[in-house]
Amino acid sequence: MKISEILKQNKRTISYEVFPPKTDSSFESVRAATEEIASLSPAFMSVTYGAGGGTSQYTLEIAKNIESCYKIPTLAHLTCVSSTKETVRRRIADLSAAGIQNIMALRGDIPKESENMPRDYRYAVELVREIRGTGMDFCIGGACYPEIHPESISREDDLNHLREKAYAGLDFLTTQMFFDNRLYYKFLENAEKHGIFLPIIPGVMPITSVNQVERAVSLSNSYMPKEFLALVEKFGSDPVAMKQAGIEYAIGQMNDLYENGVKNIHVYTMNKPDVAEYILRSLSSNLG
Numbered sequence: 296m297k298i299s300e301i302l303k304q305n306k307r308t309i310s311y312e313v314f315p316p317k318t319d320s321s322f323e324s325v326r327a328a329t330e331e332i333a334s335l336s337p338a339f340m341s342v343t344y345g346a347g348g349g350t351s352q353y354t355l356e357i358a359k360n361i362e363s364c365y366k367i368p369t370l371a372h373l374t375c376v377s378s379t380k381e382t383v384r385r386r387i388a389d390l391s392a393a394g395i396q397n398i399m400a401l402r403g404d405i406p407k408e409s410e411n412m413p414r415d416y417r418y419a420v421e422l423v424r425e426i427r428g429t430g431m432d433f434c435i436g437g438a439c440y441p442e443i444h445p446e447s448i449s450r451e452d453d454l455n456h457l458r459e460k461a462y463a464g465l466d467f468l469t470t471q472m473f474f475d476n477r478l479y480y481k482f483l484e485n486a487e488k489h490g491i492f493l494p495i496i497p498g499v500m501p502i503t504s505v506n507q508v509e510r511a512v513s514l515s516n517s518y519m520p521k522e523f524l525a526l527v528e529k530f531g532s533d534p535v536a537m538k539q540a541g542i543e544y545a546i547g548q549m550n551d552l553y554e555n556g557v558k559n560i561h562v563y564t565m566n567k568p569d570v571a572e573y574i575l576r577s578l579s580s581n582l583g
């Protein structure tokens with residue numbers, strides 16, 4: 296099923312993100328974790344794509360497995376910046392042949408050592424055009440950044456590029472994680488002012504350890520509100536309490552989003568079935 300069809304149903308939903316194994320040896324444990332998450336019947340599941348190394352084919356395998364065993368619609372991520380046109384076209388054809396109907400079209404991060412990197416694509420908008428150019432009937436998602444992309448020179452510039460990407464053929468957008476919902480609400484207003492009228496699914500990350508806080512700040516410059524920092528201060532030295540507090544904070548964010556009219560929320564579950572299950576149990580009365 297296409298995600299655009301799920302979004303049109305106008306029901307409250309949760310979707311979950313998982314990532315494929317980074318090494319061949321971890322394939323089985325990742326597959327088991329993703330299957331456990333799929334058995335919770337989220338509205339859809341996204342499977343990220345690691346461009347580097349030889350494990351990028353696992354995105355397809357994990358996505359195929361989720362679709363065929365659990366009948367959960369999947370969103371296969373695909374990045375372009377460090378790939379040749381040939382590789383990208385092969386991946387798109389493989390996804391189509393496997394019956395995957397949804398692609399998240401991403402640029403990907405520019406690798407630190409980029410001297411010998413292929414230069415066939417510079418921005419995600421080119422990948423969106425590439426996918427649309429195949430004539431295959433995919434539903435296509437794109438990434439967006441309520442706190443602007445870290446490489447952007449200004450908010451204005453980022454939103455103008457986002458509009459270009461949207462009009463190249465996107466069906467929906469998913470946001471980078473954020474920890475203050477006001478940033479998301481403001482972003483929705485700004486996107487509309489810039490002529491972007493696509494569904495914008497908020498991406499919520501349940502933080503389960505202090506390391507993750509540091510990673511979120513360094514990766515995406517996420518603003519951490521003082522209520523959240525107070526939790527880290529209070530529970531940071533106790534891993535069990537920190538995990539519980541981080542999940543509860545994310546549930547608080549999600550309740551506020553639903554109360555403010557948001558229908559679909561994407562959760563960065565990081566291959567943790569216990570986190571996915573806890574969230575679903577806590578919010579089940581809010582769904583449907």
Ligand code: FAD
Binds near residue numbers: 444447470472498
């Ligand atoms: P783009 O849309 O190309 O934007 C990148 C930057 O270029 C922005 O600053 C933008 O303003 C600017 N820009 C865009 N078009 C132009 C133009 N024409 N001229 C000048 N500047 C321009 N990474 C992975 O490797 N694998 C994943 O599975 C993955 N999944 C993700 C899922 C989500 C929901 C999000 C938010 C991010 C994900 N990422 C993933 C990270 C993503 O690849 C990085 O954030 C990357 O740096 C940007 O990708 P993008 O698709 O947003 O790029």
